[in-house]
Amino acid sequence: xxxxxxxxxxxxxxxxxxxxxCQGDSLRSYYASWYQQKPGQAPVxxxxxxxxxxxxxxxxxxxxxxxxxxxxxxxxxxAEDAADYYCQSRDxxxxxxxxxxxxxxxxx
Amino acid sequence: QLHLQESGPGLxxxxxxxxxxxxxSGGSVNNSPYYWAWIRQPPGKGLEWIGIIHYSGTxxxxxxxxxxxxxxxxxxxxxxxxxxxxVTAADTAVYYCxxxxxxxxxxxxxxxxxxxxVIVSS
Numbered sequence: 001x002x003x004x005x006x007x008x009x010x011x012x013x014x015x016x017x018x019x020x021x022c023q024g025d026s027l028r029s030y031y032a033s034w035y036q037q038k039p040g041q042a043p044v045x046x047x048x049x050x051x052x053x054x055x056x057x058x059x060x061x062x063x064x065x066x067x068x069x070x071x072x073x074x075x076x077x078x079a080e081d082a083a084d085y086y087c088q089s090r091d092x093x094x095x096x097x098x099x100x101x102x103x104x105x106x107x108x
Numbered sequence: 109q110l111h112l113q114e115s116g117p118g119l120x121x122x123x124x125x126x127x128x129x130x131x132x133s134g135g136s137v138n139n140s141p142y143y144w145a146w147i148r149q150p151p152g153k154g155l156e157w158i159g160i161i162h163y164s165g166t167x168x169x170x171x172x173x174x175x176x177x178x179x180x181x182x183x184x185x186x187x188x189x190x191x192x193x194x195v196t197a198a199d200t201a202v203y204y205c206x207x208x209x210x211x212x213x214x215x216x217x218x219x220x221x222x223x224x225x226v227i228v229s230s
Contacts, residue, residue: 030214042204044220
């Protein structure tokens with residue numbers, strides 16, 4: 001099916017590592033991109049492609065994929081990483097866009 | 109540095125047409141590799157893509173909105189536009205414009221505009 005599934009909420013202790021996952025059939029063919037959205041702000045891409053970080057994104061953010069699953073890992077989570085995270089890809093059969101439902105990350 | 113800015117009415121009456129523009133600065137909408145997108149986010153909810161357009165006129169629409177959506181590009185103004193007809197309260201959302209970058213196995217949106225809140229209410 002043409003959907004991306006994310007856990008609604010995840011928490012992590014300050015300084016620890018957290019993995020946010022995204023599942024969907026399209027991920028077998030296409031990489032997921034990941035967006036961070038803080039309250040009242042537009043989303044910002046933090047990972048795209050196999051594991052690429054735009055300029056200005058800390059190297060504690062990394063991405064990986066396997067089969068129909070993609071993950072965003074934050075190694076050494078900081079308080080400022082608390083946000084909503086969305087995965088995004090494209091449909092396998094056409095050029096349509098897919099967004100996951102989003103994961104709310106809480107840093108304890 | 110590319111910058112996108114949405115503009116348009118913040119309040120639209122039910123059954124009327126929502127119209128928004130996205131002005132691109134620091135780059136050109138007729139830069140061939142790129143597509144231009146509209147994405148919205150209802151209050152407290154997730155992201156929903158609306159549609160994508162290439163300056164050549166090629167368009168892709170979210171099937172759930174296809175019958176009500178129109179996209180266009182005005183290269184003379186370096187902007188692209190969205191129309192959404194027959195709006196209801198369910199169309200109340202923050203509307204974002206963004207550039208879509210596509211590779212063989214990859215696609216992503218960067219940058220995004222700051223977003224504009226559109227409320228559908230009488």
